Amino acid sequence: MAIAVLLADDSTETDHRLEDVLRGTRSIEVVSAVGTYVEAVRQCRDLQPDVAIVSLSTPELGNTEVIIEIQRHCPKVRSLAISSRVDREEIGRVLDAGACGYLTTKNASRMLTDTVKRIYAGATVLGPQAAAAITSQGLLSSI
Numbered sequence: 682m683a684i685a686v687l688l689a690d691d692s693t694e695t696d697h698r699l700e701d702v703l704r705g706t707r708s709i710e711v712v713s714a715v716g717t718y719v720e721a722v723r724q725c726r727d728l729q730p731d732v733a734i735v736s737l738s739t740p741e742l743g744n745t746e747v748i749i750e751i752q753r754h755c756p757k758v759r760s761l762a763i764s765s766r767v768d769r770e771e772i773g774r775v776l777d778a779g780a781c782g783y784l785t786t787k788n789a790s791r792m793l794t795d796t797v798k799r800i801y802a803g804a805t806v807l808g809p810q811a812a813a814a815i816t817s818q819g820l821l822s823s824i
Contacts, residue, residue, distance in 0.1 A: 683710040684801045687724055689747060690736035690763075691716035698790060699734065699763075706794050718747045725755045731801050734793075737764035737771065738786070744771075745778040752779035759800045763789050767810040782806040 686709055688699060703709045713724045725733055733751050737744050748760045761782040762775045772783050781800045784792055788808045796806045807815070 683708055684732060684797060685710055685712045685728065685730040686797060687712060687721065687728065687730040687733045687758075688714040689716070689721035689733060690714075699793060702790050702793050703797070709794065709797055718750070721747050722750045722754060725751045725758050729755060730758055732759050732761060732797050734761045734763060734797070735780075737762050737766070737775070745774045745780075748775065748778040748780050761796060761800055761806075767814045769814050772807070772811050772815055776805075783811045784808040785810050 686703055688703075688711060690699070700711050700714055703711050712728050712730050715721050715724055721733065721735065724730075733748075733755075735747055735751075748762065751758055751760055759782075760778075760780040761784065762780045763784050763786060764771065764775075765786045767785055775783055782796055782805060784796060784806075785808050788810070792808060796808075799806050
């Protein structure tokens, strides 16, 4: 059975790029692509995907709030945050909100398929820039 994925990103270009990467993998199925906070939470409740990929550069999605709401309503859904920023505080907030991964948009296409599989299997995954930011700035000792 394929890993069911929900994409939450209001950027059509990014959404299509990520969706194309995921659709090229038999073991992953994009069950929904949404562009608003309300839609993301509703679709997670209705579809119960295995993984929700949330763009943090989407103001309408409320950044970490959407991850918190997804976890509150659908605790079995594993969330992956994608952001154009590498900010230690943001990474900490995202992980505290319940996300199981953090990738930068720079690495998202290249690392997405493997990251989704690893998160689905129970791992917490940080892209190289995020990992470097938290280890060099001391966040790792607090998580």
